[in-house]
Amino acid sequence: MPVQLYIATRKGFWIATSDDRSAWSLQGPTFLGQQCHHIVLDPRDRRTLLCASRQWHLGPTVFRSSDGGATWKEAATPPQFVKGEPRGRAVDHVFWLTPGHASEPGTWYAGTSPKGLFRSDDGGVTWAPVAGFNDHPEQHRWVGSDKDETPDGGKLHSILVDPRDPAHLYLSMSGGGTFESLDRGADWRPLNLGVAADFFPPTEDGSEREYGHDPHCVVQHPTAPDRLWQQNHCGIYRIDRPDPRWVRIGKAMPGEVGDIGFPIVLHPRDPDTAWVFPMDGSGDWPRTSPGGRPAVFATRDGGASWQRREHGLPRDQAWWTVKRQAMCADGRDPIGLYFGTTSGELWATTDEADSFRCLFRHLPHIFSVTSGEPA
Amino acid sequence: MRVVVPTQLRGYTAGRAEVDAEGATLAEVLADLDRQFPGFRFRVIDEQDRVRRHIILFVGSERQDDLGAAIRPGADLQIVGALSGGS
Numbered sequence: 001m002p003v004q005l006y007i008a009t010r011k012g013f014w015i016a017t018s019d020d021r022s023a024w025s026l027q028g029p030t031f032l033g034q035q036c037h038h039i040v041l042d043p044r045d046r047r048t049l050l051c052a053s054r055q056w057h058l059g060p061t062v063f064r065s066s067d068g069g070a071t072w073k074e075a076a077t078p079p080q081f082v083k084g085e086p087r088g089r090a091v092d093h094v095f096w097l098t099p100g101h102a103s104e105p106g107t108w109y110a111g112t113s114p115k116g117l118f119r120s121d122d123g124g125v126t127w128a129p130v131a132g133f134n135d136h137p138e139q140h141r142w143v144g145s146d147k148d149e150t151p152d153g154g155k156l157h158s159i160l161v162d163p164r165d166p167a168h169l170y171l172s173m174s175g176g177g178t179f180e181s182l183d184r185g186a187d188w189r190p191l192n193l194g195v196a197a198d199f200f201p202p203t204e205d206g207s208e209r210e211y212g213h214d215p216h217c218v219v220q221h222p223t224a225p226d227r228l229w230q231q232n233h234c235g236i237y238r239i240d241r242p243d244p245r246w247v248r249i250g251k252a253m254p255g256e257v258g259d260i261g262f263p264i265v266l267h268p269r270d271p272d273t274a275w276v277f278p279m280d281g282s283g284d285w286p287r288t289s290p291g292g293r294p295a296v297f298a299t300r301d302g303g304a305s306w307q308r309r310e311h312g313l314p315r316d317q318a319w320w321t322v323k324r325q326a327m328c329a330d331g332r333d334p335i336g337l338y339f340g341t342t343s344g345e346l347w348a349t350t351d352e353a354d355s356f357r358c359l360f361r362h363l364p365h366i367f368s369v370t371s372g373e374p375a
Numbered sequence: 376m377r378v379v380v381p382t383q384l385r386g387y388t389a390g391r392a393e394v395d396a397e398g399a400t401l402a403e404v405l406a407d408l409d410r411q412f413p414g415f416r417f418r419v420i421d422e423q424d425r426v427r428r429h430i431i432l433f434v435g436s437e438r439q440d441d442l443g444a445a446i447r448p449g450a451d452l453q454i455v456g457a458l459s460g461g462s
Contacts, residue, residue, distance in 0.1 A: 057383050057429040057460035058418035074414050080422040090421035 006039035011364035041372030052094035079118035101166030111156030177213035194246035196234035224271035249303025263327035312356035325368030340366030429460025
């Protein structure tokens with residue numbers, strides 16, 4: 001069974017395929033000229049692919065392939081807010097796709113810009129707003145204003161479905177913070193205690209802010225789902241539920257690198273192992289590799305310590321950014337890690353970050369890289 | 376009426392640069408286009424009935440954002456991908 005990488009870029013998407021993770025072939029482009037934000041293989045049938053896409057001039061949509069990417073069909077009803085709703089929201093782009101629980105084979109979730117949550121129960125053909133979030137009486141406070149958004153619009157991302165319970169969901173927003181639902185999205189509550197938001201002044205009474213934080217990427221361990229990890233605008237965090245408080249494990253990162261970045265990736269079998277790709281969040285916030293020297297940092301002890309991994313990566317003058325969706329792991333042994341850069345390079349390691357090699361160059365700006373093993 | 380379709384939307388019209396649609400108002404013409412070419416309208420008009428940011432609708436030679444506007448007999452509708460949308 002091959003490993004595939006689904007590479008979504010600012011100008012279309014590509015699929016990389018390998019049987020042995022040594023020799024790779026590249027198919028594409030598909031949807032050349034369209035912004036493709038996220039492509040995900042359905043792990044439940046390992047055949048269905050969904051792609052969140054927007055042609056620059058046209059409205060946002062979701063494309064669906066039921067044959068592993070050979071042919072694509074547009075959703076009959078793409079994610080969209082309720083017509084005539086009082087806030088006048090309209091989806092600008094679909095940013096995030098998450099397959100639903102294993103017991104709900106047709107269910108998918110989508111996160112949009114502006115920040116909205118949508119669900120499909122028919123495999124991505126039709127989508128409906130999750131009113132419990134989009135119309136929650138506090139939602140307008142949670143999402144903030146346009147000054148609480150990323151430059152091309154706020155993002156709802158990192159939609160997580162507890163593998164033990166399809167009604168237990170998490171989502172995160174840039175900005176806004178992380179939120180939890182125990183009833184399949186009917187109601188939500190903030191989950192941000194312990195997370196810094198140093199772009200805000202302290203509250204007058206010294207209490208912690210409940211929301212308004214800027215999680216860049218939040219992940220849940222598949223075999224230890226009480227453990228969540230977060231790469232935030234203000235550091236790297238871990239939480240072990242039911243503890244309500246995040247712990248800043250990024251404090252153990254080297255001071256000259258810091259703990260700012262976009263992606264965080266987990267080892268699918270080892271709940272203590274994670275990888276991050278730091279970026280420069282100092283001064284003017286260039287959001288490039290610190291010092292122009294890209295490196296992955298690995299922890300094998302739950303974040304108590306971090307090791308720099310850079311063998312094979314450029315030694316200097318490499319001013320990349322790896323975006324929040326653009327780093328992933330496969331399920332092989334040893335684990336393969338893959339990341340795509342804003343400069344259009346696709347890098348891989350198949351020895352758990354002991355060494356890296358560039359698989360492809362000259363692609364457009366890479367938004368996301370996900371992996372799968374198609375049926 | 377004759378509708379001039381920009382390249383970005385010809386995936387919906389089987390590659391045709393011009394199609395015919397019926398309607399007394401812009402909204403009715405767009406509804407007819409969506410009946411003929413499912414999905415067409417949402418790529419041009421958002422869920423709050425606003426013309427999308429990088430789309431311009433010309434009825435005859437005039438820009439038109441009001442979907443309720445009556446269509447003058449004999450006018451064409453030209454849908455344009457605005458310069459602002461290129462990147």
